[in-house]
Amino acid sequence: MYHVKRYKNKITRRKIRVRKKIYGVGSKPRMSVFRSNRYIYVQMIDDAKGITIAEASSLSLSPKNKSQKKVEQALEVGKNIAKKAIEKGIKEAVFDRNGYKYHGRVKAVAEGAREGGLNI
DSSP states (O other): OHHHHHHHHHHHHHHHHHHHHOOOOSSSOEEEEEEOSSOEEEEEEETTTTEEEEEEEGGGSOHHHHTSOHHHHHHHHHHHHHHHHHHTTOOBOEEEOTTSOSSTHHHHHHHHHHHTTOBO
């Protein structure tokens, strides 16, 4: 059980370390990623006002995309969030990996957002 606590503390420490340097404003919001074992969620957050500007998740994907692998789903979620952000006039964002390593699904979300036209 000890190793589980230690792992959670690693994520928490990375999250705090990353969050100290990142701050999102209206013109350049923070793009925060949360991943569970099954789904991936992304939010565009304006920290100055404390509001969520746009959100996307793998829950909202079409049934065709749900049969894909999780990394491919994350790429689609990145494209969706980029599309929603561009519709609201946002062209740039600060990427907040939320304590997760920049690898796999987290990296795929960032690449999908870049493909969708968002400047990270």
